[in-house]
Amino acid sequence: MVTIGIDIGGTNLVAGVVDEQYNILAKAKCRTQDYSTAESMVERLVNLCLEAVEQAGLTPEDVQAVGAGIPGAMNREEGIIIASLNTPFAHTPFVQLFQQRWQVPVYIENDANCAVLGEGVAGGAKNCGSVVAVTLGTGVGGGYLQNGMLEFYTRNGMEVGHTVVVVDGEPCPCGRRGCWEQYSSARALKRMAREAMVAHPESVMWKLCGNPAGVKGRTPFEAARQGDEAGRQVVDKYLNHLAVGISNLVNIFQPEVVCIGGGVANEKDEDFLFPLQKLVEKMSLHKRIGNRTRLVKAALGGDAGVIGAAVLYQEFV
Numbered sequence: 001m002v003t004i005g006i007d008i009g010g011t012n013l014v015a016g017v018v019d020e021q022y023n024i025l026a027k028a029k030c031r032t033q034d035y036s037t038a039e040s041m042v043e044r045l046v047n048l049c050l051e052a053v054e055q056a057g058l059t060p061e062d063v064q065a066v067g068a069g070i071p072g073a074m075n076r077e078e079g080i081i082i083a084s085l086n087t088p089f090a091h092t093p094f095v096q097l098f099q100q101r102w103q104v105p106v107y108i109e110n111d112a113n114c115a116v117l118g119e120g121v122a123g124g125a126k127n128c129g130s131v132v133a134v135t136l137g138t139g140v141g142g143g144y145l146q147n148g149m150l151e152f153y154t155r156n157g158m159e160v161g162h163t164v165v166v167v168d169g170e171p172c173p174c175g176r177r178g179c180w181e182q183y184s185s186a187r188a189l190k191r192m193a194r195e196a197m198v199a200h201p202e203s204v205m206w207k208l209c210g211n212p213a214g215v216k217g218r219t220p221f222e223a224a225r226q227g228d229e230a231g232r233q234v235v236d237k238y239l240n241h242l243a244v245g246i247s248n249l250v251n252i253f254q255p256e257v258v259c260i261g262g263g264v265a266n267e268k269d270e271d272f273l274f275p276l277q278k279l280v281e282k283m284s285l286h287k288r289i290g291n292r293t294r295l296v297k298a299a300l301g302g303d304a305g306v307i308g309a310a311v312l313y314q315e316f317v
Contacts (some may be wrong), residue, residue, distance in 0.1 A: 002058065004049050005118075005310030006068040007302070008032070008111060010086035010138025013041070015048035016303070017056040017063075018310035022122035024303055026055035038081075038088045042097040049102070065105040067312030068094065069114030069305045071141065076108055085173055086138055107312040111135075111305055112158065113150050115298070116143030118308030119259045124299035130255040133298070134160065134246065135305075136262030140181035144253065150315065161185065165244050183241035186217045186264050192237060193220045196230045204228035221267050235271070243279035250284040250293045261298030273297055 002025065007014045014029040028051035035041035045068070053060055072084030079095025095106045109117075116125070116133035125131040131145040140161030143150070161181030162174050169178025170188075182188050194212040197205050204223040209215050220238070223231025246258055258280075265272065277295050284293065298304055 001064040002056070002062055003064050003310040003313060004052065004066045005114070005306035005308065005312075006045055006049065006066065007114065007305035007309060008045075008068060008070045008084075008087060009305075010071070013045060013048060014302070014306055015045065015052045016306035016310065017052045017058065018307055022307050022311075024306060025058075026052045027306070028052040028055065032087065036088055038090075038092040038094075039097060041088060042092075042094065043101060046098060046101040060102065060104070063104055065107065065313035066098070066102075067107045067109065067114070067309035068098075069109055069111035069309040070094070071111045071139065074108055074110070079106065079108060081108065105313065107315075109150075109309065109312050109315075110141075110143070112141030112143040112160075114143075114308030114312070115141065115261060115304040116145045116259070116308065117150065117311060118300055118304035118306070119261070119298050120145045120308075121311055122300065122307055123259070123304055124296045125257050125259045128257045130253070131257050131259060132158075132249050132253055132255045133259045133261065133304075134249070135298075136184060136186055136242075136260065136264045138185060138187055140185050140245070142249070144255075160245065160249065163245065163248065165241060165248075180241070180245040184238065184245055186262065188241075189217050189220065189234070189238050189264060190215045192234050193231075196220070196234045200230035203230035205231055217264050218267065221271055225271065239272070239276055239279060243276055243283055246276070246295065247280050247283035250280065255293055258293055258295045259298050260295065261301065261304055263302075265297050266301070269297075 005016050016027040017025040028048045073082045081089040081092045081094045098106050115135050119125040133143045135141040142158035142160035162179045164178045165180045166178035170182035172179040193215045204226050220231040220234035224235045
């Protein structure tokens with residue numbers, strides 16, 4: 001038997017068929033922004049699942065359960081998504097809508113919790129006692145795993161992206177100002193790069209992307225590698241803000257491992273991971289104590305959320 005994991009992100013919807021050894025047999029995906037209503041998105045998710053099943057050479061009857069990782073707060077017992085940024089879900093009976101189209105056991109969980117579950121069972125945090133996972137995507141998500149189990153009373157995920165790192169800073173869709181994800185998400189990185197391009201018309205970033213609208217997360221990193229000062233300033237500013245948030249988590253949770261995932265984390269170690277490790281080490285108080293938190297890249301990349309969602313059923317049996 002196999003299970004299906006769904007990862008609902010601010011940019012893409014992904015469904016993957018996962019076997020008992022946590023291998024992804026097939027995936028199907030599409031853009032999140034293409035669906036403006038909860039009903040249309042759920043219908044597309046069902047179709048994505050069935051597409052992935054077909055690609056794996058299986059039938060719907062081979063699927064034991066479906067798990068969905070969703071950004072936001074939810075009532076798991078009733079299968080309702082209460083609120084979700086960057087999606088049309090609000091007080092949405094997700095499981096009911098899904099099962100109207102396909103009668104299969106369905107489980108829902110916060111997407112960051114799914115990512116840390118995936119890394120915990122099959123990735124960079126496998127066999128670790130305490131793990132904090134941080135995902136750098138459209139926003140900044142976080143999850144905490146203790147001895148293989150998701151923690152916290154609310155189970156709505158660690159809203160680390162909505163902790164303030166700059167008082168009265170950039171406005172955030174959550175209603176606050178200066179939230180961490182306004183400085184450390186991929187979206188924030190691109191915003192800072194665009195601002196730097198406008199301020200520095202001589203920057204190599206213009207040559208790399210043509211105009212500010214064409215900026216990608218890798219643009220300032222590539223510019224910095226080419227010796228561009230504006231690109232270097234963006235990267236340094238970004239990494240510093242990222243280190244502030246991560247060191248806060250280290251100081252609070254004292255975890256064995258902090259696992260960093262998301263597209264930005266795919267940058268070369270010498271440009272991203274190594275300088276970030278030095279910054280976090282400098283900012284973390286427990287560097288004086290002895291046992292130190294290890295900062296590692298997520299081993300599963302974008303697949304962590306899919307694998308974590310696929311094993312959700314284990315938390316309910």
